[in-house]
Amino acid sequence: LSEKPAPAREVKVIRRKLNGYVGFANLPKQWHRKSIRRGFNLNVMVVGESGLGKSTLMNTLFNRNLYSASSAAIPATEKPSAVEIESLSADIEENGVRLHLTIIDTPGFGDAINNTDSWTSIVSDINNRFDTYLEAESKVTRNTIADTRVHALIYFIEPTGHSLKPLDITFMKQVHGKVNLVPVIAKSDTMTEEEIVEFKQRINDDIITHNINIFKPAQFENDDDDTILSTQDLIAKIPFAVVGSTTAVTTADDRQVRGRSYPWGVIEVDNEEHCDFVRLRDLLVRNFLEELRERTGNVLYENYRTEKLKKMGIDQDNSVFREFDPNLKQEEEKVLHEAKLAKMEAEMKTVFQQKVSEKEKKLQMSESELFARHKEMKDKLLKQVKVLEEKKSQLEKSKTTTGDGSLQPAQKTRKGFLR
Ligand code: GTP
Numbered sequence: 001l002s003e004k005p006a007p008a009r010e011v012k013v014i015r016r017k018l019n020g021y022v023g024f025a026n027l028p029k030q031w032h033r034k035s036i037r038r039g040f041n042l043n044v045m046v047v048g049e050s051g052l053g054k055s056t057l058m059n060t061l062f063n064r065n066l067y068s069a070s071s072a073a074i075p076a077t078e079k080p081s082a083v084e085i086e087s088l089s090a091d092i093e094e095n096g097v098r099l100h101l102t103i104i105d106t107p108g109f110g111d112a113i114n115n116t117d118s119w120t121s122i123v124s125d126i127n128n129r130f131d132t133y134l135e136a137e138s139k140v141t142r143n144t145i146a147d148t149r150v151h152a153l154i155y156f157i158e159p160t161g162h163s164l165k166p167l168d169i170t171f172m173k174q175v176h177g178k179v180n181l182v183p184v185i186a187k188s189d190t191m192t193e194e195e196i197v198e199f200k201q202r203i204n205d206d207i208i209t210h211n212i213n214i215f216k217p218a219q220f221e222n223d224d225d226d227t228i229l230s231t232q233d234l235i236a237k238i239p240f241a242v243v244g245s246t247t248a249v250t251t252a253d254d255r256q257v258r259g260r261s262y263p264w265g266v267i268e269v270d271n272e273e274h275c276d277f278v279r280l281r282d283l284l285v286r287n288f289l290e291e292l293r294e295r296t297g298n299v300l301y302e303n304y305r306t307e308k309l310k311k312m313g314i315d316q317d318n319s320v321f322r323e324f325d326p327n328l329k330q331e332e333e334k335v336l337h338e339a340k341l342a343k344m345e346a347e348m349k350t351v352f353q354q355k356v357s358e359k360e361k362k363l364q365m366s367e368s369e370l371f372a373r374h375k376e377m378k379d380k381l382l383k384q385v386k387v388l389e390e391k392k393s394q395l396e397k398s399k400t401t402t403g404d405g406s407l408q409p410a411q412k413t414r415k416g417f418l419r
Pocket residue numbers: 049050051052053054055056057071072073074107108186187188189190242243244245260
């Protein structure tokens with residue numbers, strides 16, 4: 001019964017040398033020019049408990065003071081009671097390349113005594129951004145859609161050295177299907193190297209146990225060896241142990257660096273030996289910005305969109321493809337034509353029946369009229385017969401009374417009547 005699978009067709013690739021310069025080798029240059037002209041945009045959401053160094057790290061990443069002075073340090077008494085969503089935007093330029101950066105901050109996360117619902121406003125903000133994009137996409141004019149979707153979410157883990165807290169796990173599980181999740185160990189300069197290694201191991205164990213999807217850059221076969229190695233190193237260092245500082249400090253060998261100064265020495269932010277700040281920057285900006293954006297659009301948003309449309313009861317519409325199938329189209333037209341004929345036939349039948357019943361009614365009416373007239377005439381005739389009968393009997397009576405056989409006036413009358 002089992003049929004043998006058809007042998008796979010061998011595809012012959014004929015490699016020929018081009019006779020002349022066609023020009024498609026220039027495509028990357030065209031792409032490059034277009035990208036420079038358009039610029040780039042990146043939307044980063046930062047989530048973590050108060051004081052974990054979120055604003056400092058963002059300022060360190062983009063090397064400028066993105067947060068205004070007013071939002072810098074909020075005293076504990078003035079902290080918002082619920083999680084708020086605050087967006088800060090900045091247009092930054094580096095060597096002629098423009099980047100429109102938006103930082104979405106979430107002050108108040110994890111600050112409440114009961115943090116069970118700490119994540120709700122964050123999740124609904126992520127959803128709202130998808131909805132806005134979906135709405136813009138569905139409009140008739142959609143040549144310029146502003147992409148406000150979250151391209152990366154940096155989640156700040158407190159440097160406790162233990163393992164993930166229930167709030168960390170709950171939050172990550174709530175958002176991992178909607179954003180590129182990048183967990184980082186905040187203020188890692190407060191831990192020793194050994195502690196960081198152990199803490200990373202525990203966090204990764206928790207991530208695996210709870211099936212949490214975190215962002216890991218894709219590795220491609222045709223990447224060069226250096227790229228493959230650096231990507232592997234990057235992935236191995238997740239979750240990144242970061243240190244933030246925009247302040248310049250002087251090292252023991254008299255160098256001015258961004259870092260944090262301690263009695264035992266200086267922690268350099270931009271030194272890969274000291275912390276993972278450089279790796280985080282590579283992932284977010286230098287090497288994988290486009291991958292983050294692409295995954296947001298092609299995977300996360302697509303999944304959200306499909307789910308949303310399904311919930312609204314909209315299924316895949318294949319009518320566009322059907323139009324191009326001539327057989328299907330012919331079949332559809334035939335069915336439509338037959339339905340039209342059947343409808344016409346039914347209509348004609350109704351009209352015919354209506355006319356027949358009208359005629360029947362008319363006939364019935366004229367029949368009863370005829371009966372009435374017949375009865376009327378019959379009654380009239382009967383009356384006349386009766387009158388004649390009476391007259392006849394009167395005549396006979398008078399005939400017997402006279403007895404001479406001469407013609408009496410009554411007989412004359414009868415004669416006259418008979419004439
Ligand atoms: P909120 O605005 O309250 O949510 O705080 P935040 O998470 O934005 O923290 P912020 O950047 O304001 O930093 C809080 C304090 O931590 C400041 O005094 C920073 O100087 C300090 N800080 C920031 N990053 C680091 C770090 O990497 N290591 C150390 N040791 N301290 C840091």
